[in-house]
Amino acid sequence: MSWEVFDPRVCGLGEGPLWHPERQQFLWFDILGRRLLGEGGAAWTFDRAVTAAGWIDRDRLLVATETGLAVLDLRTRALDPLLAVEADRPETRSNDGRADRQGGFWFGTMGKEAQPGAGSLYRYHRGRLERLVEGLTIPNAICFSPDGRTAYYSDTARQLVWTQRLDAEGWPVGERELFLDLADEGLHPDGAVIDAEGGFCCAAWGAGAVLRFDARGRQTHRLAVGGRQPSCPAFGGPEFDRLLVTTATEGMKDPGPGEGLPYLLRPGLRGLAEPRVTL
Numbered sequence: 001m002s003w004e005v006f007d008p009r010v011c012g013l014g015e016g017p018l019w020h021p022e023r024q025q026f027l028w029f030d031i032l033g034r035r036l037l038g039e040g041g042a043a044w045t046f047d048r049a050v051t052a053a054g055w056i057d058r059d060r061l062l063v064a065t066e067t068g069l070a071v072l073d074l075r076t077r078a079l080d081p082l083l084a085v086e087a088d089r090p091e092t093r094s095n096d097g098r099a100d101r102q103g104g105f106w107f108g109t110m111g112k113e114a115q116p117g118a119g120s121l122y123r124y125h126r127g128r129l130e131r132l133v134e135g136l137t138i139p140n141a142i143c144f145s146p147d148g149r150t151a152y153y154s155d156t157a158r159q160l161v162w163t164q165r166l167d168a169e170g171w172p173v174g175e176r177e178l179f180l181d182l183a184d185e186g187l188h189p190d191g192a193v194i195d196a197e198g199g200f201c202c203a204a205w206g207a208g209a210v211l212r213f214d215a216r217g218r219q220t221h222r223l224a225v226g227g228r229q230p231s232c233p234a235f236g237g238p239e240f241d242r243l244l245v246t247t248a249t250e251g252m253k254d255p256g257p258g259e260g261l262p263y264l265l266r267p268g269l270r271g272l273a274e275p276r277v278t279l
Helices: none
Strands: 003-005 014-020 025-030 035-038 042-045 050-057 060-065 068-073 079-084 092-099 105-111 119-125 128-136 139-144 150-155 160-165 177-181 188-194 200-205 209-213 219-224 230-236 242-247 263-265
Touching: 014 050, 014 092, 014 242, 025 050, 025 230, 025 242, 035 050, 050 105, 060 079, 060 092, 060 105, 092 139, 092 188, 105 128, 105 139, 105 150, 119 139, 139 200, 150 188, 160 188, 200 242, 209 230
Parallel strands: 014 230, 050 092, 139 188, 188 230
Antiparallel strands: 003 263, 014 025, 025 035, 035 042, 050 060, 060 068, 068 079, 092 105, 105 119, 119 128, 139 150, 150 160, 160 177, 188 200, 200 209, 200 230, 209 219, 230 242, 242 263
16 A cells, blocks of 8 residues: 655644545645645635634534634635634644534644643534543544444543543543553554544554554554654545545654655545534
């Protein structure tokens, strides 16, 4: 299996790739560049950091921003605030995020300098916002089992991934469980997505690869990309058999020509359509 450069624009911190099923288009963020990028050279720029999104309809996205949730109109470029989240904490920003199978939207916050324990995990659904977890440093790997009854998330800094059981409405039930402890392997779990078979496909920051684990936590695949710092994968394409992986140059003293680019893979796996977010 090989990869190809999907787009030539370098991202300081690529994140939040999304296949929009109605637009049949990949979108992704450059957090440090405060922009949303799309196929064919499309770009939207903002006055604050934007990090992840879920799709509402063909022309609108629910976007996690530095100060909360907002609705972006892709046609007019208007970014209209929906809810403030930690807007009184200028030291934090949003990070990873993804829609769940029930139409909710999960996203994390973190310190802009990755201050230990400064981050939290939130869920928004039908006008209700709840903080689900506190004390995280770099919340990542937000994704959901095919049946929508299990959530996954990580703390990249602690090298841990947890699972959380969900009720029929998508809210947590019971205590979280440890899914992966990657410290002994020296791996840092960043963004992740679940494939159609329930495999957990996670970008390994610093390792130049996306790693797939089965439901028991056994590694089954290692999918290499051209950048050393992959940040998040997303399945897309008409058959959901393509995998877009964002990367980053953040923290590199002398990034090479392949760093910070999005890479497209045909991994021999299939993904699932991202659910519509319900406001």
